[in-house]
Amino acid sequence: MTSAPVRNPATTRLATTRRYLMCAPTHFAVEYSINPWMDPTRPVSTAGAIAEWEALRQTYLRLGHTVETIDPQPGLPDMVFSANSGTVIDGVVLGARFRAPQRAAEADFFRTWFLDHGYRDIVMPEKINEAEGDLTWTGDLLLAGTGFRTDPGAHAEAQEVLGVPVVSLQLVDPRYYHLDVALFVLTEATPTSRAHIAYYPEAFSPGTQRLLRRLYPDAILATAEDAACLGLNAISDGRNVILPKEATTLTTQLHAHGYTPHPVNITELRKSGGGPKCCTMELRDRT
Structure with a gap:
């Protein structure tokens, strides 16, 4: 399976300014294993993870984006992966479970951050919901992953809370345990054009692959090698892609x-199964 041909190589991609929430990996470690990437017996450099995170933050700032931060907490080594703790669309916050x-314990620290920063429309889910790890906003649809972490019932809950249409996607490869390590949005949908995405087909069930081909026939399809380095755990502002x-x-x-790709180093962060997107929650406030 190959990507669709480039219809117009001269297309001018337009960046849009984004606002992100990040958490420094001050307490980063691999002390347990909750995904196939994590091996507590393997050496990890917290200082290296901090350097990678800071380089990622500086990349966002250099590209003109705003970066908010939440204080890291001792005993929560994965709190750096802020994408897993909230989904924000039009100022409405759906927290994590x-x-x-x-x-x-991470979920309540993020709930408190939202309250302290003026958000009032906050709902904490009843179903298992790992936020932007499994919920990807395309500009017109919320793509929702399930299979390893997020409960399928959380998809209906997200639709009700956020008030946007949800499309369920089935993940089948445990290495790609969250949607955000198998798929990302390059350009959001507009009233006149569909979203442009990239994904790794083999991470999904056959039916989901057919669905994605139908929804996004011009998608970029990643190779097994690119997926295996968490290449799809990426961030795009419509032009610049951090991967x-x-x-x-x-x-x-x-x-x-x-x-315009901006390659970054995630050698240490990847040891916990995370990359640029995992470290980055997008704050989509009311416009």
Whole structure:
């Protein structure tokens, strides 16, 4: 399976300013294993993770984006992965409810951050819901992953709380335990054009693959090698794409489609199964 041909290589991609919430990996460690990437016996450099995180933050700032931060908490080594703790659309916040008990306490720290920063429309889910880890906003649809973490019942809950249409996607490969390590949005939908996405087909069930082909026939399809370095755990502002430096084939495809890739190092963060997107919650306030 190959990506659709580039329809217009000269397409001018337009960046839009974003606002992100991040958490420094001050207490980063791999002390338990809740996904196939985590090996507590493998050495981890907290200082290295902090350097990677700071380089990512500086990349966002250099590109003109706003970065808010939440204070890291001792005993929560995965709190750096802020994307898992909230989904914000039009100023409405759907919080998180983690499947793994080791991460459960993170959700309330993020709820408090939202309250302290003026958000009032906040709902904490009843179903297991790992937020932007499994919920991806495309501009007109909320793509919702399930299979390993987020409960399928959380998809209906997200639709009710956020007031947007939800499309359920079935993940089948445990290495790609969240939607955000198998798919990301390059350009959001507009009233006259569909979203442009990239994804790794084999991470999904056959029916979901057919659905994605129907919804996004011009998607960029990642190789197994690019998926295996968490190359799809990426962030795009519509033009600039921040992704792991090892995702070289994906980088070449992005260039061909008119995007500007910004490869970053996630050597330490990847040891916990995370990358640029995992470290980045987008704050989509009311416009």
